[in-house]
Amino acid sequence: MLNSAELTLPAGAAAISERATALGVYQLPIGPEDADRVPSERFEGQITRRTWRVDGSGTVLQILAPLRKQLAEQGFEVRLDCAARDCGGFSFRFGVEVVPAPDMMVDISRYHFLSAAKDEAAVSVLVSRAGGAAYVQVISVQPPEAVPAVVKPAVQQPADPEQPVELAKVLEVRGHAVLTDLVFDSGSTRLQDGSYSSLRELAAFLDANPQYRLLLVGHTDTVGSQEQNASISERRAQSVKERLAEAYGVEETRIDVVGAGYLAPIASNQIPEGREVNRRVEAVLLGK
Template sequence: MASWFCLCLCVALPSYVMAQEVELPPGARQLAERVTALGSYAVPLGAASDGGVPARQVEGHILRRSWRIYGDATVLQVLAPLREQLVESGFELLYQCLARSCGGFDFRFDIEVIPTPDMMVDVSNYSFVAAEHSDGRIVTLLVSRSGNAAFVQAIEVQPTGTEAPAVAGNTLAGGDESAETNGDATAQPLIGAAELIDHLRRNGRAVLADLEFETGAAALEAKPYDSLTALTAFLSDNPDYSVLLVGHTDTVGRLSQNVTLSERRAAAVRERLLEESTLDPGRVSVAGAGFMAPLTSNLSPEGREANRRVEVVLIAG
């Protein structure tokens, strides 16, 4: 429960090298760790609106990490002790919000999030905190639940002109799985139709990997897709669930164009899903994220192809 979680920010050297250590319950696993020697980060400072998410651009040494925590702890049960430890360590809260007050989908897809599957965010069930220390350090926390696990993302910024971030090691206290570290985002395996429903149940979202979209095109090819057949069967057998179809693009073109294109792709999938079933249309909604949530780098043709996709997000109730 909540007592298992603590965030320890400490001074490791006279010139204060930043270190962060997270103690997790048994079975927890660190999923990603990425250090940027010198970079910039847009610190979210308000709810999403038509103008986007208010943010302050900061520069420095950046440490990005994420963890998965199996169990039934709620988002707030995970976040509260982390937030409390920040305050006790001298941090001042700059902004905090829950999913709806943050701006829901718009906030989640307008802020920096470690790519799936290393960070999973239910757009209806997450919480965010941004905090700043008097010495200039910045920490943001994003906590969400997906399936039977909670996910935690921590982004730390150490001001320029100081030592680089020092990571306190990759072994998690109490964890029974070894941590994995990632460099820059690399391609993640897409989920095939055979594993789609199992992945959807466990993680709350999955890529509809057999759909085909060319650059700039929104229409699906006129052929059957096993993923849609499996999704239709699941929704028919589980009337208490609905889904959100989220379209994604590569980085070819402007953001506004890609957001529109990604939403059109999601809408095309919705149309095909409803054409071939008797599902209530109200159980299938759509959204477009453009290129704001890539699976992998857009610097290669293979990466761009992987990023042109539609994901299904499972919504209970």
């Protein structure tokens, strides 16, 4: 039986999200970005993606160092250990898998990445400070027959429902945000009726910040041609614009729309879970 990583996070770490894939492939980054490519090693097995928010003034290295030590004590061999600029900065950040905001927030100038492997098991740790807090992402892979990875805070604390990550903070820190609560009619570009917290927050943000405009970008999976998907994704972005104008009073002149089709995936299109994540609408912050 192969051992999987067991990590203890800092006291006060609040769990944000957990995504599990029973059997999949993870490309473990093993080198800094080079010529728009991040060197990686293929691992296949059970993949678990978890994120936490750590409030307080702890630095990225203060959070990462104990996790690195725990992995070494468990026999994991470090494959990559780098800070933002040494990793490749912007290019590295967008060349590796990152759980979408607001579940994971990354400031491209303040992050540290660590990857390690042991036999057929692998783990990567990404820590960044953004918006006054630190965020931790752990992606672990273990063979199907291995014991599932265990990651726990030193003091068990559920995420505080009173302190969600605000969409406005995501926009200000990253310049774009996925509108994760939108629901479209099956096989349609029509946004379902109902109240969406992301749209309320967008409307309030625009009202409070007249210096900004928005670009709504529709995205799809890779089923069908790019031409078809570009058209579908643009119509979905347009339906979001219309809802913002009709239900929340946002001036249409402050919102542009575009369809990217399947050109900008944030997960693998080879599995159903990845295709579902890739079908999305993002808000991109623009200046007037």
